[in-house]
Amino acid sequence: MRLENVTVFCFFASYLCALMLELTQFLRQSVTLKWSSLGLTVAGLIAQTIYLVERSRQTDLPPLLGSSHDWLLVSAWLAVVWFLGMKVWDSRLSIGIFVLPLVLVLVVTSRFASSEPNPRVSISYWGSMLHAALWVFGILGVILAMIVSVMYLLQHRRLKHKRAELPALHLLSLERLNRINWWLIVCSVPLLTLGMITGLWMSYLAQSSSAPVSLANSTFVAFSLIWLGMAVLFGWLVVSRKATGRLVAWRTVLACTFLLVTLLAIKFLSVDGIHARELI
Structure with missing residues (x-):
């Protein structure tokens, strides 16, 4: 073939x-x-x-x-x-x-x-590569954090009701799931933040090109909200030593769901930013 x-x-x-x-x-x-x-x-x-x-x-x-x-x-x-x-x-x-x-x-x-390839890649090839890599790994961390959170909730519910583990549903312990969840969020938020910063830098460089990008658009506002929501969660996890258990899992699921839905919506609704139809 x-x-x-x-x-x-x-x-x-x-x-x-x-x-x-x-x-x-x-x-x-x-x-x-x-x-x-x-x-x-x-x-x-x-x-x-x-x-x-x-x-x-x-x-x-x-x-x-x-x-x-x-x-x-x-x-x-x-x-x-x-x-x-x-x-x-x-x-x-x-x-x-x-x-x-x-x-x-x-x-x-x-x-x-x-x-279709993004024509703005030519503005800064390595800058575009860095920006895309930061967002990909940041979003991957969010996806995995959401998966681990769901696993945590299922394991928590099973133990709370003292039910035997299903043979087809073998999960890690609550302690391990919580630790993995914590690290995924703590690592993904800085990546997303750096992705925001490099995105702003790419927008700045595009001002002098034939395809300038305006920051006064829905894309910039939406990504700013994404960053703000994840930054708040990140700060809460780092500052609060008691940020464990079911509450962490639920907040992670809600934050990750918000991020993923917003990100997918941006891919189709954005029309004038560096993440428009030619999203890098």
Whole structure:
């Protein structure tokens, strides 16, 4: 099969089938189905990697700078890599039922995002690369924090009602989940903040170009609100030593959901900023 024939549907179908096999574990425990799900996930990751490499060859740009379409797929790719890494660390963990749905959402969303390269990349190639990388890893941290928060809530509820652990739903201890959640938020907020700063710098550089960017637009306001919400949560986690338990999980879920919904809305509603239809 020629590499250019790999499409979004190829790895979308692989991830979808992998998720279906993960869910069948609740009906019937099977080592064969478990490994089949993992194999499909790996196959999907390989197909997605080939697709991104081919896209990069066509646009002559790294995937981070290609377009909104590529940017979303890079986020999904990193989430799958994290999922596989966690499975290598502890193969018993039930991570797929939490990660794969979000991966599928990112892949589907990329189908409707702009696939045209951003002409503003030429203003500052390395500045654009840094800006995109900070946002990708910052958003990835948010996604993973939300996943860990949901896992924490499920584990907390099970222990509170003194229920036995389901064979198909093996999770980490509350202490580990809380620690991972804390680190993800503490790491993602500075990345998002630096992403905001580099975005402002890119906007400043664009003033003297043929495609100037105005900060008086909905994009700048929306991203400022994102940064403010996450910065408040970050400060609360750092200052308060008692910021643990169920309250942390709920606040993380709400903050992350707000960020993700706003970010996806910006991708389609922005029309005049550096994150317009040609979002880097």
